[in-house]
Amino acid sequence: MDHRLSPELEELRRTVEEFAHDVVAPKIGDFYERHEFPYEIVREMGRMGLFGLPFPEEYGGMGGDYLALGLVLEELARVDSSVAITLEAGVSLGAMPLHLFGTEEQKRQWLPRLCAGEILGAFGLTEPDGGSDAGATRTTARLDPDTDEWVINGTKCFITNSGTDITGLVTVTAVTGRKPDGRPEISAIIVPSGTPGFTVAAPYSKVGWNASDTRELSFADVRVPAANLLGEQGRGYAQFLRILDEGRIAIAALATGLAQGCVDESVKYAKERHAFGRPIGANQAIQFKIADMEMKAHTARLAWRDAASRLVAGEPFKKEAALAKLHSSTVAVDNARDATQIHGGYGFMNEYPVARMWRDSKILEIGEGTSEVQRMLIARELGLAG
């Protein structure tokens, strides 16, 4: 297997590396401190075509794939994770469900503006009473035969990109009936922003990802046309499993970027900072720590690229995506802790990027499937689960 990038992918990687360095790095710390969504940076990412990367050109996309998306996410997260997760959620959770399961009309209606980054899409799966156990969805959608509309009631929590000024839609999962065996039938329905009865709460106060948008959403007799059903009725559960399998590769690439960013910052600091009359990087204890950090970032990169390559080739990738997500998020937390330690007291000061990386790393072991859920998936793929 050849893990080297094609000249086109290398050029994309370098372009985004420069963008992250020249545009994101100088500005993002202030947005983060103010807990403010970085509209100007997101607009620029839209102009670069990043929100359309893995989508066909006929819908305004760049005609790329998950490998290209992963490279971009890794380069962004090397510098900042709020910007990276805004792109990841916009592409993998906002637009991808429409691309994979939407009707031609739904794709034409939504994808061009999503690809251009003019609007953002969100994916509302998690509820206050259940995230990992997503089958326990309580939100309901009833088809009103008189008006041919879905009537939606319920609450979703922790939804990324759901309340920005440019959020255009949220796809929500809801119980639309019962299966013959009595289990809930779950479907996915598109709810445009601003639909009466659809309320978006104030942003959460979060530990990290402070320049990204995360909200609680409530639905009180929200009415949308029957045609807003995404894919087949009752296939919502299967659809989001597919979305999450792919999304894990994207999160793994993002986590790899954070892990590599910790190495970048630590190498720089270890050369600059002097203690006992010499750079701290002259001490083997520091060198070994950084060498281990580099090893971890490297293996995380191989893992997400392997999963992405399988996805792109149309091969099974469920286990590899879970392995990549589990490994890269563990590595990101490890590297963020070690980078902070290498920075001493300065590592605890928000003006240093490693402080932001430390705060941003923990969620990687939780979002889009916790580390325990990844282990459950891997065990199941090994034939161990009942």
Ligand SMILES: Cc1cc2nc3c(=O)[nH]c(=O)nc-3n(C[C@H](O)[C@H](O)[C@H](O)COP(=O)(O)OP(=O)(O)OC[C@H]3O[C@@H](n4cnc5c(N)ncnc54)[C@H](O)[C@@H]3O)c2cc1C
């Ligand atoms: C900043 C942020 C952004 C998010 N964005 C989105 C979004 O855009 N859309 C969306 O739908 N969701 C989103 N989420 C939700 C996220 O995916 C969930 O928080 C996550 O899946 C975990 O669900 P939970 O919080 O309900 O935890 P729980 O499911 O309640 O889990 C609690 C703990 O129990 C463990 N656990 C649960 N079941 C088992 C088991 N069977 N065996 C062993 N351990 C178990 C879990 O691993 C975890 O450690 C976001 C969350 C955050 C914090």
